[in-house]
Amino acid sequence: MSGLLRWIKGVWRFIVDFFVGDTPELFHATVGILVLIWFISRVCRLHTLAAVLLVAGVLIALTISLVRAAKRVR
C-alpha cells in the first residue's frame, strides 16, 4: 500500500514539475487567464473583449516572467 502511495506521489510530483517547472508564475497566469476569459466570453458574452484580453494576458504574463528573470540575473 505504501509502495503504491509512493508511486502515486512520484507520478504527481512528475506531473507538477512537468507543467509548472521553474516558472510557477506562467502556470498560475495561464490558469487565471483561462478563468477570466471563460467568464467574459461564456458568462458576459463579450467575445471580442475576451479575444483581446486573451492575447494581451499571454503577452503580459510572458513580459512579467521575463522581467523577473532579468532582474534575478542583474
Add this chain to the structure above:
Amino acid sequence: MIAVSIHSSDAVLVAAVFLACAVEMVEALTIVLAVGRTRGWRSAFEGTVCALVALALLVAVFGPALVRFPLDWLRVFVGGVLLVFGAQWLRKAILRAAGLKAPHDEDEIFAETVAELDELGARTDRDRLAFVMAFKGVFLEGVEVVVTVLTLGASSHRLGLATLSALVALVLVALVGLIVGRQLSGVPENAMKMAVGVMLLSYGTFWTGEGLGVRWPGADAMLLGFVALYALFAFGAIRVLRHGVPAHEAVS
C-alpha cells in the same frame, strides 16, 4: 489534375511538431551517445527502444481517449496546456538569446554525462545503468513531444499527421546522429526552440479562444497572425533584454 489544399493550421501543426521533436531528440541523442560510448551500445540501444515504445504507447492510449472529449472542453484543455508549454519554451529561448541564460550546450552535456558514468564503476555485458540512463533520457525528452503531438493532433483532428511529423523528425535526427557519430552540437537549438515556443503559443491562444466561444477573424488564417505577433514580441523582448547585459553575468 490533383488539387492540393494545405491549410495554414496544418502547416503550423507539422512545423511545430517536427521542430519540437527534432529539438528534444537532439538532446536525447546526446545522452544515448554518451551512454553508448561509455557503457556499451547494447544496453543503450535497448533503453532507447524501450523508451520509444513507451512513448508510442502513451500516444496510442491517450490519443483516441482525447479525441472522445467534448470538442470545446478539449480545446480549452489543450489550449491551456499549449499556452503553458509555449510560454515556457519561448521564455527560455528569449532569455538564452538575450544572454541572460546559458545556452544549451550539447558538448558540455555529453562530457558531463560521460564523466558521471565513468565515476559509477565498471560495466557489465548487460548494463542496467546504461539501460536506465538511455531510457530516462529518451523518455523524459520525449514526453514533451508526446504532449505536443497529442494536444495539437487531437484538437485539430490530425493525430495521424502530427504523429507522422514527429516520426519523420525522430528518424531524421537518428539518421544524422548515426552518420555523424557524435552529438549534434551544431544544430541551432535555441532558434528552433523559439520557433516551437511561438507556434505552441499561437496554437494555445487559438484553441483556448475557440473552446471558450471566441470566433477569430479569418478563422484558421488567424494562426499565422498569432505566429507573426508572438515572433515580433520575441524579437522585441530580446532586443530590450540584451541591452546592458554583460556576457559574464549569464546564468547557468
